[in-house]
Amino acid sequence: MNSPAPLSKTRMNAAERRQLVLAAASKAFARGGYYGTTTDAVAREAGVSQPYVVRMFGSKAELFREVFARAVERVMTEFEPVLAKISADPENEELWGEMGAAYTQLLLDDRDLLLVMMHGFAAGSTPEIGAQARTWMTRIYTEIRDRSGATPDQVRTFIAGGMLLNTLVAMEAPQHAANDADLAELASCAFGDGLDAAAGEAVDATG
Amino acid sequence: MNSPAPLSKTRMNAAERRQLVLAAASKAFARGGYYGTTTDAVAREAGVSQPYVVRMFGSKAELFREVFARAVERVMTEFEPVLAKISADPENEELWGEMGAAYTQLLLDDRDLLLVMMHGFAAGSTPEIGAQARTWMTRIYTEIRDRSGATPDQVRTFIAGGMLLNTLVAMEAPQHAANDADLAELASCAFGDGLDAAAGEAVDATG
């Protein structure tokens, strides 16, 4: 399920190929972060040559910027309908649980998205990436705050929960929760028990 | 203030020199993370030769492990007295604010500690580092939970706040808050206004 058969190389135009490489880059950067991932790893993942990856995006940094932006945009898109609900019914605290659920669901659908985000934020001291990371973090914050009408503190709490989830996923806590009750406890209370399902999937996949 | 005059090289024994290199490594890894930092950068920071750094610790990974462990241990030490207070007076919710203040204070004292922690967690998919990151995260969680007698959810919320703070610091949000009111709002509500002071210091230092 994680390795879709590569699309046939013939009959693929540049735009499609570009999307293929972006998807591969997402997966590769999710694993190793910006510095820890080589353009060659991306190329192998995508089934194209390494110089072609560089040629397509100009540079590794540029490629990462695009992957990072796509990840955050996807997250924001996923929040959109829930934010609309909160906006219509601001008193309903339960809807924040739904936001958390949306985030957890995203994790289950595409774990790489959150990891790429995490790595983008962590690599913030690299000027090129840092500027973009701050821009996106600010955008996430203001978007949630303004669309929901919530207080800064509510929004902060929500985002903090997301950062913890990201961190746990980055250190592969779900995959190891089975052997560590305490880690499981920390992970499972992060956003309800959605993560338990994730752990189950991970164990199924690897063992 | 950030660049103490290097200790005189003569009259320094191996143990002292080791501490010097560890401190330098802390600073270097804090900036660039594990992959983004070269042993040469550490060596230059410490004022010793690059091969000597490797010789001292066996490998770059081993050096990072040691730096990472020191960072987490320092954080736990800082929490210790506050945890004792919470243990004695579990109903007093204000003491959690004190925990946050302790963390913020640590950030002001030694920003690198938190960054190293953050990078250790983010590099969790690298097996050597990941195992250690999970061990330490679990230890942080159980220590806070058991010593404070708090519920998993309380502890989770506290750690989540810490992760958000780490993330913001990693992307150098405090240094840029002056030019971005929204980012400042997110950062300043993270743990009270301790971060404002940090931003002030950062601006002073760089401009």
Add this chain to the structure above:
DNA sequence: GTCTATAGGCGGATAGAC
């Protein structure tokens, strides 16, 4: 105990063929 010199390998990017 600490250095200099250097091996050995990898990674990003370029040139140019097809």
Add this chain to the structure above:
DNA sequence: GTCTATCCGCCTATAGAC
């Protein structure tokens, strides 16, 4: 549009002098 060949620089780690 995509590949192969390849350059150059950088980075970790080793060898060996002092």
